[in-house]
Amino acid sequence: MNLQSENNTAPKGQTGAGKWLGIGVRYGLPVALTVLLVVYMFKKVNFSEMWDLVKHGVDYWWILLAMGISVFSHIFRAARWRLQLDALGIRPPFMALCCSIFGCYALNLVFPRLGEVWRCTYISSSEKASFSSVLGSMIGDRLADTLMVLLLLVLCLIVAAPALEAFLTRYPVGRDIVSLVSQWWFWTAIIGGILVCWFLLRYFKNAKLVVKLKEMALNMWEGFAVVARMKGRWKFLLLTLCIWGCYYFQLYVAFYAFDFTRALCSGEGMAFGLTPCLVAFVLSSISMAVPSNGGLGPWNLAIMFGLAIYGVSDAQGTAFSMLQWSGQTVMLIILGIYTMAYISMRGKRKMAEDDVRKAIGIER
Numbered sequence: 001m002n003l004q005s006e007n008n009t010a011p012k013g014q015t016g017a018g019k020w021l022g023i024g025v026r027y028g029l030p031v032a033l034t035v036l037l038v039v040y041m042f043k044k045v046n047f048s049e050m051w052d053l054v055k056h057g058v059d060y061w062w063i064l065l066a067m068g069i070s071v072f073s074h075i076f077r078a079a080r081w082r083l084q085l086d087a088l089g090i091r092p093p094f095m096a097l098c099c100s101i102f103g104c105y106a107l108n109l110v111f112p113r114l115g116e117v118w119r120c121t122y123i124s125s126s127e128k129a130s131f132s133s134v135l136g137s138m139i140g141d142r143l144a145d146t147l148m149v150l151l152l153l154v155l156c157l158i159v160a161a162p163a164l165e166a167f168l169t170r171y172p173v174g175r176d177i178v179s180l181v182s183q184w185w186f187w188t189a190i191i192g193g194i195l196v197c198w199f200l201l202r203y204f205k206n207a208k209l210v211v212k213l214k215e216m217a218l219n220m221w222e223g224f225a226v227v228a229r230m231k232g233r234w235k236f237l238l239l240t241l242c243i244w245g246c247y248y249f250q251l252y253v254a255f256y257a258f259d260f261t262r263a264l265c266s267g268e269g270m271a272f273g274l275t276p277c278l279v280a281f282v283l284s285s286i287s288m289a290v291p292s293n294g295g296l297g298p299w300n301l302a303i304m305f306g307l308a309i310y311g312v313s314d315a316q317g318t319a320f321s322m323l324q325w326s327g328q329t330v331m332l333i334i335l336g337i338y339t340m341a342y343i344s345m346r347g348k349r350k351m352a353e354d355d356v357r358k359a360i361g362i363e364r
Helices: 016-043 047-056 058-085 094-108 115-128 131-159 159-169 172-181 182-202 208-229 233-258 259-265 272-285 298-308 314-364
Strands: none
Touching: 047 233, 047 259, 047 314, 058 094, 058 233, 058 314, 094 115, 094 314, 115 131, 115 182, 131 159, 159 298, 182 208, 233 259, 233 272, 233 314, 259 272, 272 298, 298 314
């Protein structure tokens, strides 16, 4: 996987110490956060009880089904991204798009957030397209996901208000988030940042750096705004529902792998387990905003918190979250290996085609 663009992101003149500090913040912080959260999670858990559940209390066929559903979520995401790129005049092979998504998530297991940069770099370089336009389409892709999380949160507030209220009451982190957003200085900082950007664009618009940033921003906006005017808007919406439907149902079918989560699917007032799954799903989706290796730590804790609201013990919640996370991780590793093989074979095929064209050109 070509990481050249990532290696060139350090500005010229940056000191060695500053460069290493940047690398530490980008890659060391997520790893440290992952380790701390995992340690915190296991300190709350009876490890022997959790391990006994994993060894003797699991129907692994449901975990395998969840792994299979996750593959379709990536394929649907590739199909949705193709709509955006097609509107920009960028038309890579569909399998290349699928592999860009596979590789993105596999790379995020090791270097959080780097996968998004890599998939844009791969598509822009292989198709000779503008990187900033491809990046803008990826930002539009992620914005659609953010809107879906917000909509799911609203749905959760409607159908599972008591459960969310219990979460905010039981765990201080929930109250801290609400408190932060309600602070006057939080919104003052946001408005101040917007005003600073306006001032720079208004009074330093001819500065070389500002011109370059404006050009990049316009290309990114083009990639993002294409969603609003492209022909396949309704197909984009349908594929968005398919992506998030896969995310939700891969978690839901995993509920049937354990006795204690399967009981939620038949409990009174649980709507066949759809409501408890929705709570865990929304909390885990929000947790993915925390940088960590493949979601390890924040995602598991969110699942534990969501299940704890419905009486699932910490040991049980940890066993469920770790097994489900491990299944998805194994699938991403398999897809990552497939991606590397595909890119290698595609590269060799392109080289062969170029050699044929050169030979034909010489003969002519």
